[in-house]
Amino acid sequence: MDPIKNPYAPGAGSSPPELAGRDDVLREADIALKRVRAGKPTKSLLMVGLRGVGKTVLLDRIRDMAESEGFKTMRVEAPESRSLPAILAPQLRVVLLELSRSAKAADLAKRALRGLAGFVNALKMKYQDIEVGIDYKPEPGLADNGDLEHDLQALLEVTGEAARAGDTAVAMFIDELQYVEEDELASLITALHRAAQRQLPVILVGAGLPQLRGRMGRAKSYAERLFDFPMIGPLTDAAARQALERPALAEDASFDNAALNKIIEKTKGYPYFLQEWGKHVWNAADKSPITVRDVQTASASAIAALDASFFRVRFDGLTPAERRYLRAMAELGPGPHRSGDIASELARAVTSLGPVRNQLIAKGMIWSPNHGDTAFTVPLFDEFMNRIMPGDDWRAA
Numbered sequence: 385m386d387p388i389k390n391p392y393a394p395g396a397g398s399s400p401p402e403l404a405g406r407d408d409v410l411r412e413a414d415i416a417l418k419r420v421r422a423g424k425p426t427k428s429l430l431m432v433g434l435r436g437v438g439k440t441v442l443l444d445r446i447r448d449m450a451e452s453e454g455f456k457t458m459r460v461e462a463p464e465s466r467s468l469p470a471i472l473a474p475q476l477r478v479v480l481l482e483l484s485r486s487a488k489a490a491d492l493a494k495r496a497l498r499g500l501a502g503f504v505n506a507l508k509m510k511y512q513d514i515e516v517g518i519d520y521k522p523e524p525g526l527a528d529n530g531d532l533e534h535d536l537q538a539l540l541e542v543t544g545e546a547a548r549a550g551d552t553a554v555a556m557f558i559d560e561l562q563y564v565e566e567d568e569l570a571s572l573i574t575a576l577h578r579a580a581q582r583q584l585p586v587i588l589v590g591a592g593l594p595q596l597r598g599r600m601g602r603a604k605s606y607a608e609r610l611f612d613f614p615m616i617g618p619l620t621d622a623a624a625r626q627a628l629e630r631p632a633l634a635e636d637a638s639f640d641n642a643a644l645n646k647i648i649e650k651t652k653g654y655p656y657f658l659q660e661w662g663k664h665v666w667n668a669a670d671k672s673p674i675t676v677r678d679v680q681t682a683s684a685s686a687i688a689a690l691d692a693s694f695f696r697v698r699f700d701g702l703t704p705a706e707r708r709y710l711r712a713m714a715e716l717g718p719g720p721h722r723s724g725d726i727a728s729e730l731a732r733a734v735t736s737l738g739p740v741r742n743q744l745i746a747k748g749m750i751w752s753p754n755h756g757d758t759a760f761t762v763p764l765f766d767e768f769m770n771r772i773m774p775g776d777d778w779r780a781a
């Protein structure tokens with residue numbers, strides 16, 4: 385069918401034509417935002433889930449909701465190699481400048497900007513990647529100790545006071561939060577804790593891989609009480625059908641029942657895969673309704689597209705030893721797997737594989753759902769590993 389009309393949108397963070405099956409988490413977020421705005425005690429939200437389930441899309445959707453509720457928002461993504469103060473400072477500056485334009489918040493916002501100037505000066509030595517120019521002179525003693533835990537807390541506090549004075553609230557959106565170093569996470573948690581104790585209108589909405597939850601708990605044992613961790617998983621069958629059918633309907637097209645079932649079977653309801661299959665099936669079909677035959681024809685090209693992008697970008701960043709480890713996991717199936725079983729596949733001792741396993745966790749490729757268990761963070765990655773490293777050659781390396 386006409387590729388120009390193709391509604392499906394596979395891609396990292398691409399807004400889907402139909403955001404299916406996420407009403408619960410959106411409702412939860414809406415309540416949290418409204419409560420913060422009203423100065424009520426509220427837990428911050430950290431959405432956790434595997435690759436490609438739609439965390440980034442939800443983060444952006446919730447940010448839109450916050451903006452229309454009158455929040456000042458900032459949105460950052462934690463890359464693997466940058467410090468939290470470096471990614472937060474420039475965004476915080478923008479929020480504070482905006483607040484400083486409101487008559488009611490101006491004085492406190494300017495004070496917060498002085499705090500930010502002191503914060504940046506004091507932390508520049510430790511976090512050399514901080515780059516932000518601030519036209520305000522530091523206020524001695526305000527957020528300028530040079531200790532992130534103390535300074536971030538002070539900074540978030542004056543920011544919250546400014547927001548409150550301006551009858552607004554601040555929402556921080558941080559994607560890929562699992563990449564933030566544990567001591568920096570600890571500082572963030574402390575700062576939010578303080579803001580919560582003072583009932584300041586500040587909230588964090590974060591997203592990350594499933595290991596985030598454990599990392600937060602290790603960083604600060606009380607993190608569990610401060611945050612809600614909605615699990616973002618694959619879509620239910622009903623939601624997956626909706627994700628496929630609604631966008632087609634908007635273009636006057638439809639699917640046979642068997643075609644829908646086939647796509648759900650192939651994708652296991654994972655949003656990224658649904659978009660990819662939707663796109664390829666649409667292009668392969670001659671006419672509506674789309675049939676199971678069209679799905680069969682299109683599956684090879686959908687898989688090829690995933691192999692070239694979604695899976696490939698993850699694979700490219702791996703060392704040979706990491707690839708072998710993942711290949712050994714794939715040999716055992718989708719998982720989770722016991723460390724001992726993976727080690728046996730590799731004919732190695734479990735302890736000698738510890739470093740590789742840790743690197744793979746740090747890179748966000750695997751996580752540990754239970755002690756001693758290892759699982760892929762990328763759905764269907766076992767099948768990909770078997771395709772990209774076929775046969776038994778990997779054993780010899």
Ligand SMILES: Nc1ncnc2c1ncn2[C@@H]1O[C@H](COP(=O)(O)OP(=O)(O)OP(=O)(O)O)[C@@H](O)[C@H]1O
Nearest residue numbers: 394395397400404435436437438439440441655656
């Ligand atoms: N609820 C949904 N219904 C249909 N499609 C969705 C839904 N959520 C996300 N998608 C689609 O899934 C794909 C992946 O979304 P997104 O990038 O937000 O996932 P993610 O969880 O952030 O992945 P990653 O961990 O790789 O960053 C996008 O193409 C998006 O359009």
Ligand SMILES: [Mg+2]
Nearest residue numbers: 397439440559
């Ligand atoms: Mg994402």
